[in-house]
Amino acid sequence: MNQNQIFNRTRRQLAGWYILVMGLLLSICGVALYQVVIYSQEYILRQKLQSLSGALHDSIEPFLEEPAQMNDNVKKLLPGLCLKGEVCPLTRDVERRHIAGVFQQEGYYLRLTTLSGQVLATVGQQPVGINGKISTEFWQRLENSEGQSFYQISVLLRTHTGASWGYLQIGRSLVEWNNYLTILRLLLILGLPFAMLLIGGASWWLSGLAMRPIYESYRQMQQFTSDAAHELRTPLAVLQSSIEEMRLAKDLEEVSLNLEMMERQNFRLFSLVKDLLLISRIDQQSVLTNIxxxxxNELIIDLVEELQELALSARVTLTADLLIGESILINGEPSQLYRMVSNLITNGIQYTPSGGQITVTLTSTEHNVLIQVQDTGIGISPEELPLIFDRFYRTQSDRARSTGGAGLGLSIASAIAHAHKGSIKVHSQLGKGSLFTIELPLN
Structure with missing residues (x-):
């Protein structure tokens, strides 16, 4: 296949389409995965911030007395609270303490602001560059002067009398998350070419695997065409020679001999064409038209009786051994079943020396029926056994030519068996004979 330019070009095109389609699918999946990761992380962050803000909101509100006024109870509830104007260094110990049992300062920050957005107090590492008057929208995505991103939630606080006190704002730095997304993008971008290399190799292998049966069919078609042309050439050449001799013939006897020769070659051509048409019908799965x-039982008995004369002329004994006491019925086309068994018996007669014996046996199992044709002929060599059912294949070509065979009998028998959902197997030894077994399903 690798030496055929047409199949090589087709294989390259097929592999190229594999790579293109798989590359597009991987790219779409990569983009979808990236978007899903962003959405899921944003959803998780929203849920966590909302949970933290809800817990702190419920803890702080009972201690609020005057709008925008801090008291000692709020300071006790929020360790590390830094009021506006105070310098509050953040130590490592403070960073790792929990606020109200649910809020961890590391990576997070907290603000208490007035209704107008002025910062009253903070906890945690505040984002640099956005410490002035800020927005009090419920959800915000902020970015400071250094390009760092933050996600923030703002919750309205009320005093114990119900008056609006200010806002509780909790935010989370997105630096770590953005770094993770950068790494993920890098892996996706760098992983795509590597994946495409693997897909390229796999596509080349898969395209070769897909082209193999097509190439085998193409090769068999070429071989079939070559063999058919070879088989047709000989009788056509004989016919042409006979016609030329008839033109030069001077007496009726010579003309009669040439006509007899032409008749024999014409019959050979007719048989060959009929077999080729039958093979074509089998290939089109239209061989069974009258199931x-x-x-x-009757079919085998009739065949043995009809072929007795051929067996006697070859000085071969042909017998039937029906081990079944009742009739065996299967669904099939009678003419094709007749042709299948006839081909095997005729093949045995042709390749069995004088004094040999051919036995046709009919047995059955629970689900199948077995037809066996055993001869004491010349046998088949082990290297030829896998090839005998190929079209136009002949063992001992000179002998086959003397019998007028074209090498289609066994291939037709095998095709008919497969058309009836069955199979043909052969066991043979050189000089001892062959055993052909047809296995067909029972009704």
Whole structure:
């Protein structure tokens, strides 16, 4: 296949389409994965901030007395609270303490602001560059002067009398998350070419695997065409020679001999064309056109009786051994079943020396029926056994030519068996004979 330019070009095109389609699918999946990760992380962050803000809101509100006024109870509730104007260094110990049992300062920050947005007090590492008057929208995505991003939630606080006190703002730095997304983008971008290399190798292998049966069919078609042309050439050449001799013939006897030769070659051509048409019908799965119950007992008995004359002329004994006491019926086309068994018996007669014996046996199992044709002929060599069912294949070509065979008998028999959902197997030894077994499903 690698030496055929047409199949090589087709294989490259097929592999190229594989790579293109898989590359597009991987790119779409990569983008979708990236968006899903962003959405899921944002959803988790929202849920966590909302949970923290809700817990702190419920803890702080009972201690609020005057709008925008801090008291000692709020300071006790929020360790590390830094009021406006105070310098509050953040130590490592303070960073790791929990606020109200649910809020961890590391990575987070907290603000208490007035209704107008003025900062009253803070906890944690405040984002640099946005410490002035800030927005009090419920959800915000902020960015400071250094390009760092923050996600923030603002919750309205009320005093114990119900008056608006100010806002509680809790935010989370997105630096760590943005770094994670950067790494993920890098992996996706760098991983795509590597994945494409693997896909390229796999695509080349898969395209070769997909082209193999097509190439085998193409090769068999070429071989079939070559063999058919070879088989047709000989009788056509003989016919042409006979016609030329008839033109030069001077007496009726010579003309009669040439006509007899032409008749024989014409019959050979007719048989060959008929077999080729049958093979074509089998390939198109239209060989079974008249399926009906067939009695194999009667079919084998009729065949043995009809082929007795051929067996006697070859000085071969042909017998039938029907081990079944009742009729065996299968669904099939009678003419094709007849042709299948006839081909095997005729093949045995042709390749069995004088004094040999051919036995046709009919047995059955629970689900299948077995037709066996055993001869004491010349046998088949082990290296030829896998090839005998190929079209136009002949063992001992000179002998086959003397019998007028074209090498289609066994291939037709095998095709008919497969058309009836069955199979043909052969066991043979050189000089001892062959055993052909047809296995067909029972009704």
């Amino acid at each position: 009906q119950p067939c009695c194999l």
